[in-house]
Amino acid sequence: MAVTWTSAGPVPVFVATGAGGAAVRHALRAADEVDLVRSPRRACVLLVAGDVPTGDRSPLLQVHDQVPRPRGVVAVGARGMPAELAPITSSLGGLVATILEVGSQILVGEHDSDDVLPATNPVEWRGVGPNGQGGEGMMGGVPYGRAMAMTAEGSDGLTLDRLYLTLGPWLPGLPSGCRLEVGLQGDVLEEASVAYPTTGPTLAGQVRVASVEQLRARTLLGWLADLTDTAGLPALARRVSRLALDPTPEGVDAVRRRLDRRWGLPVATDGVGHLERDDVTGCGLGWLARSRGVDEDARRDDRAYDGLELAAPTDRGGDVTGRWRTWLDEAAEALRLAEAAEDRTTDRPELPWGSAAVTVEDRAVAHAALATRAVSGAELGRAVLTLASLPSACDADVAASRAEVPA
């Protein structure tokens, strides 16, 4: 039973974040009344925030059924929800109140969302052999429709069983909509392939420079909050999420000082997910190129930025630490630019996740190739941390229910 004595405290919520749902995740992480859990098994409420692509609907149903009953489903700005689910829709402003209401109804047995997938395995156990495992010894056969792990030679020269998995698209820690296909030996990714969604926010006509820079600060700080949470520092993640919702230069400086402490985030991120300068040059991810000191920035040629004195990029090193340090640098500068830009406008800005001149599809392909290179041969924990440091436009702090950059 999902209802326990602990349910009287913060309501445990599992957030399935689609494109445009990042702001919802940060708002909930910052709220004291809600406990964001990292597994549907620990949740009472499934919250769907942002768009649900067609290919991700079936995985969402599995996540729904993995939340123990009685359960509730709440949706915020979720377009493309599976027809099988009947969520309670809410606005971002009234979300916490809605979740508390659903949580209390679950407690008194007045609310439940039925299972939508078959309760029994649709593929029967077709095992042979002394233990029904499917073949001779421990090898061969397809019990329950899935193959037994077969041996393959690993990077350390030992030949052992290799486990093939797909992580995502609704796994906390991975960027929204990201899928990581792996061939694991122990916890080492002997084979890896990353796929990013080919949808995301687009630019709609003329936008204010101040709005774009505010969006940059909120997005980069939001990415930092998610990375901090993935690294196992939830209290710090909550603090950074609050800052991402309402960024200030003083707040950015305070977070930077906190992160510079000796036993903090760098312990987890130093030397992880290294990318060479050549890897990140010309891939359409401006911030990533700038994190290696490559001056790839559409703002240099944008007349709207004339006289605003953009800082030269600094090579922060190619690891995860270098990337989150770049986010802090760029967030601080974005707040300065937003203040100085007054009412300037532009139609081809450098967006927080890359140049507006690069198509979403091209960026997704380049992003996936980079991420695959960065995680290949890594241990699983380090690979997840690496992917958390390579978020996409789908994790931008663009208001849920709309896919355009705010004008």
Place this chain on the structure above:
Amino acid sequence: MTTLITIFLVLGLSVLFTAGLRTASGTDLADHITNPQQRPVLGGSDPKTHAWQRFHVRYYTMTLVFVAFEMEMMFMYPWAIVYRALGIKALVEMGVFLVILSLGILYAWREGGLGWQ
């Protein structure tokens, strides 16, 4: 006789307590876990292979650290007893032994065997 009564009393209370817990829970959980809930949490995806496999723990780095830090103590206790009798010769022999072990520790360090996870 009193001991026997105590044993039966404790046994009876244990059975009653267990039966009470099972009744209070109201369900036999094993019968109510659906197929999706039996699946691993992978963010909506299914594993392509069964998890019934030989997990590659990479014991060899742990073995190296174990030999370097644990086995040396096995030799150092008897060495400490005869140290006074053998004098400087014992010191040199143990020094050589520790240098060899230190090389193993350095190798484990380089391979990431001492990394915190």
